[in-house]
Amino acid sequence: MTPQITFKPYELTLEVPPGENLLKAALEAGVHINASCGGSGVCGKCRILLEEGDLDCAVETLLSPEEWRLGYRQACQCHVRGDVVVRIPPESLLDRKTITRRRPQVALRPSPLDLAALKEEGLYNPAFQKKFLQLPPPSLIDNVCDLVRLETGLARQHGLDNLTLDFFLLQNLPQVMRQDNFRVTATLDFAQRRSRKPRLVHLEAKDTTTRHFALAVDIGTTTVWVQLLDLAKGEVIGVAADYNGQLSYGDDVITRIVYSQKGDGLRTLQQAVVITINNIIRGLLKRYRLEVGEISHLIVAGNTTMTHLFYGLDPKYIRLAPYTPTACHLPPVRARDLGLELPAHVFIYSVSSVSSYVGGDIVAGVLASGLYKEPKLTLFIDIGTNGEIVIGNQEWLACAACSAGPAFEGGGIRFGMRAAKGAIEEVRINPETCEPMLMTIDLAKPKGICGSGLINLLAALMESGIILPNGKLRDDLNTPRIREGENGREFVVAWGAETQGGEDITLSEVDIDNLMRAKGAMFAGYLTLLENVGLRLQDIEQVILAGAFGSFINLENAIAIGLMPDLPRECFQFVGNGSLQGATLLAFSRDLLEEEQRIAQMMTNFELSETPGFMDQYIAALFLPHTQAEYFPNVIGRFKGQ
């Protein structure tokens, strides 16, 4: 019997000699699996998912029991004895270094996260605080229980009384109190947003007040970011990121929701993101030499679906009209109850959502950008896997989600890809010869086109007159780069001889149509929201771009294609990852943590599909840059042939 291996997602099946090493088989089949240690088992990058059959595996020290149970194996440690189906998860496909290595191309607006400013404003007051106590040891004339001794000490030495208590603290209370002769440090949670009583959550022997850390977590549909915070010093110590392990089950929130409704799907997705977060945290703790017990809490921000999946809440009705989430505001939850490898005293707070498609990531961005306290009328835009818009100022906030789709993350575009090594990012086109000048990430051979590259390519095609305002490629240019392809007419961006895959990299009219729909949905969103609050585009005094994507785009080109409004360039500000920054801010400021739910509730949500005028605006925006040229006075002149 010759064993067969099927590699997913490639649907590639091949026969191998019995006992063949799986990594070697993949290599020989041309299936790429990240593996930087040469198959010695130490880098742990060649993880695959065993979906059918059995593999003969060595002891796997780099996989947790949970990962093992889910079917993860290290390809280099597996030998094939019978037929198997294995899936290469995206994290093994992708160059995850690019996540953190890229530097934004624009200057970021200083956010309220500037801790010095926070301290000046009197807002630097972490909700979790440590208090050192020296308690009198018990005697026969003072033998109250340990808990009352501790509570009395907190009342007398720190003026804290009427506390609530986390039960798990009691489990080693006698030992902790006696370890250093009743010198202890208590961690208190002042963030109980509804009850307002401090909660006694943790107790350590000795004076540990200088060692107090928290984690801010941004759960993106694609990427998970974790920032390590020093609450004793008031500093951000470090940051780490990884692809969301749920990527193996779908690229966007809709496919994830669909997956969650199948059998054990919700549990699988919940565990996948938990594994990702556990791995990032483990790495951060190791890198900065922290004990896990020194973490007091987590603040998590994510879109509504990501938040539901992380907490194990059913997202079913997020997808079905009338689009109701289970809950927009969640009570604090014990980290351990969700599967995080953290001690019992660690609780998770999350940033509130507004609606099914305006999530805690946007609320966190509104907090981080300071929009909610801006006197100026501001347009806040976050383009990621979806696009969300907030318009308002310190007095009112309106928001909406645009079903922009993942086009700007490369989704639905034949050669679209994430911003990783080999992605075409910069494009210029010679209008005479139609020859492009390309620059890729890490200057590698071209592999595809990332989101910011797509914007630049589209603008270059417009500027050189290769595409018409209706998105069609001109048919009167004498160039081999415009041709009839499998999916209709297309422009050849790079010839196969120069690309990583050996295949021509193209942009077809179908791709252009998808990009126009995406940018059109965003622009129609701006106008519809404004119309519904009785304002016009020119009333906007400030535009804030959030999201990693926002920091990488060429603003001029984004305006040129009609994705961004044609407002004075000095109005534009960039905040970077607003979700992560907002979460960090909440860890440093109890006042803001107590206010975030109010801010979320202040944001009036518009369901665009149900909002009068949206469909007309959308149709009108399916043009480059727009059917109504007056919206883009500074752009039109750039385009040849218009």
Add this chain to the structure above:
Amino acid sequence: MTPQITFKPYELTLEVPPGENLLKAALEAGVHINASCGGSGVCGKCRILLEEGDLDCAVETLLSPEEWRLGYRQACQCHVRGDVVVRIPPESLLDRKTITRRRPQVALRPSPLDLAALKEEGLYNPAFQKKFLQLPPPSLIDNVCDLVRLETGLARQHGLDNLTLDFFLLQNLPQVMRQDNFRVTATLDFAQRRSRKPRLVHLEAKDTTTRHFALAVDIGTTTVWVQLLDLAKGEVIGVAADYNGQLSYGDDVITRIVYSQKGDGLRTLQQAVVITINNIIRGLLKRYRLEVGEISHLIVAGNTTMTHLFYGLDPKYIRLAPYTPTACHLPPVRARDLGLELPAHVFIYSVSSVSSYVGGDIVAGVLASGLYKEPKLTLFIDIGTNGEIVIGNQEWLACAACSAGPAFEGGGIRFGMRAAKGAIEEVRINPETCEPMLMTIDLAKPKGICGSGLINLLAALMESGIILPNGKLRDDLNTPRIREGENGREFVVAWGAETQGGEDITLSEVDIDNLMRAKGAMFAGYLTLLENVGLRLQDIEQVILAGAFGSFINLENAIAIGLMPDLPRECFQFVGNGSLQGATLLAFSRDLLEEEQRIAQMMTNFELSETPGFMDQYIAALFLPHTQAEYFPNVIGRFKGQ
């Protein structure tokens, strides 16, 4: 191969891991085998009969070669390697039927548990309440999240706002809300004693307001009682009891604490009592045909050590001077977190303790008896494995624990036994012939003497002049019943020919000494507490006897031996199991649940061993009935030969 054990006479078969300890397997199966040495092999009580198969046994020093040949083994020394059938011989069986079958011999004082009275007083207001809601289904113009829809409904339809929320409720919220078209029943917890905000704990589809139950649990050192309560009707539905599974690891709190300090001992004891409670609850639910999800909460009362062990808190310092418990007041804990087989929404509330040896069982008794609101000066006595005393009235309460030891439960007495079938309970002795007249429980052949039997026997021996006030047997009586035994002089209560074991049942001078110490400690306790608050015995206007034991004793005889004070008989009241009644009361009355901690704090604790005068009082009480005859004016005349 997984070995199977069949336990006879139960015909219960289960699978166990190879090498499992037989005593542990029995414990987990809910099969009781007497074992008072904690599995160390020294008490020899856990004898079983091997009927089929082989057991891997350690050397058995406590079995004769004959017994070994017959198949007797010590369960704690056996490991299971293959299938076996073992029989629990009668001497190793606890007769659990007797626990609930015995009827008190005295009229119980009506307690405040009288629900009609509670309702009249306006105190009938269970802390957990169900509210039915008919919510408007969501639409595109009203698509708030499910949680906000629910919260809005509670505010509009029941005037409840500013709620806190149990996270686990969210896990099936969308399904529950849609199951009967947004007709739901919410369970609210109004008992958050410190925060005072109602907590939303559970949600069910449809109107389930008529189905709402709670459990009151009394965790005794020997016996666990569970009472099933109907909160919709305000009724006690049923009660069940079983021996505390921890009995396998020691008879009293001290041996349990010692066991908890060995290796995994604390966890073992925690699980043992949890298994007992799970079994009782399962039986009750089955008997009354309830779904486990219809239970909203548990109220638990127990002595301080039992409470610590149930919650998995370290009891180490309860035993060591200066006797500090970990905590006297515990926050609500999720039942599932302690291992109870109950849904996530079920929380446990426990009755607060006062000190290491005055626990929640006594506080519950004080609540159930109404002592804390009595205008009369009252002496409250609970004699169980230990003896606790409370003195006071509505204005003040003082309390103490007496190290009376388990003599009145048969501990430390050669032929002492628990109140089970064959226990000698009633005794009269013909002063001329020294011949006794005995009555046993269930009129079975005598097997031993239970606690109330010991009091009656001692009083009979005093009355007939067989023992002297100093506890010695007279040496001038011409009867074969007084003889020199292995442990000194003894009185033969029943000849071997008439007993179950075929052995003479005796009471020796050593036994009498133990009983005198026990009753002496109690009496010295009354006097010492009174002295310390500046009062005398004759100031007491009322005596309340709590505890199962209290309901079975012959009051006249208890006074005769000096265990109870010689006060007018109409002063005495009996409340039965005050701990269970107190727990029940708290489930029916939020006002009392909120007050119980205040009452516990109102009880001033005296450590008798540290209290001036106690030792002198103790020495003075080591006499029958007492060295100072003036304390027992109505008793002295009864005794022949004094």
